[in-house]
Amino acid sequence: MLSQVYYIIRSRLDGNYLTANFSQSSSGTKSSYLLMFREDFEALSYLNTHASDLSDRFAVESVPGTQITGLMKRWGFAGVGIVQDPLLPQVEFLSSVS
DSSP states (O other), rough: TSSEEEEEEEETTTTOBBBBEEOTTTTOOOEEEEEEESOOOOOOOHHHHOOTTGGGGEEEEEEGGGHHHHHHHHHHOOEEEEEEETTTTTEEEEEEEO
């Protein structure tokens, strides 16, 4: 995972990353997972399929696997969601270990 380049989607308006958010019903806390794609065209396909009217408000950025841990710590993400199929979507969630 560290030697691979991933693609993430970022808002052009406020700079936030596209995330999946989960709420723990028992504790009321919210966990955010950074959505990552293996190819840039998969990220664009995801946007065009699920937010075609808003796709001009987002940009696709590349991030090396070595920078993902720092990005997660800086933004407080609970983990990452690697999108396996951008059309369905099918996502594999991985939690970070503190």
